[in-house]
Amino acid sequence: MPKSKITESLLNSTVSKYRNLIKFCYFLLVFVVISCGNDTKSKANVDKNENATTENETTENTSSKTILFFGDSITAGYGLDDTNDAFPGIIQSKIDSLGLNYEVVNSGLSGETSAGGKSRIDWILNQDIDIFVLELGANDGLRGVAIAETKANLQAIVDAVKAKSPSTKIVLAGMELPPNMGQDYTTQFRAIFADLASENKLAFIPFILKDVGGIKELNQNDGIHPTAEGHKIVANTVWEVLATVLNAES
Structure with a gap:
């Protein structure tokens, strides 16, 4: 074969090899791009799922309902080393152990009277409250405040809660006084709470210090x-x- 034809043949063969190599590189590049695209989509889907999970968890955490205890030193846990040992804190532990989605807010204030509660109720109602537990009146009784005045103040608190949030469930805690306050006064004082509960159709705890007082x-x-x-x-x-109020809520 002439030398020129041999050279031409080798040249054609080399060009053909380069063309095949270029095609291979092209397909390899396309494969890599597609693979990277799929990885990006997969990562995006994972991130999307993780974000959705986080959003769901956040929504779940922020959707807990509120039980607010509005009271005096008994609610506040006066004299205890740890206020979590007061009955609202104990109830929070009970709720947590049962896996219920409620957060307890202790709004007790030592020395609080029904008049004091009436004066601060509007500020307390700036938050969403699902269950409102009213524990006031003991300091009125110990100070000999007029029965009509104490009842009017407690009624004003109940009215304020209902006006702000008609769906809020109200629980009224009753109180009794020691006999040295006089039989007539102690009898009338005890009746305040039963009458308010009946007149307003409230869940009622007849005597919050039962078996303790x-x-x-x-x-x-x-x-x-x-x-x-x-x-x-x-x-x-x-x-x-x-518990009966919580059952009615669920």
């Missing part, structure tokens, strides 16, 4: 405020009524 070993040295052990009993008394 007057029992020395369950009260602090002042004979008025429950010890940590006493608060456990108070929590059980409150829970008996509160």
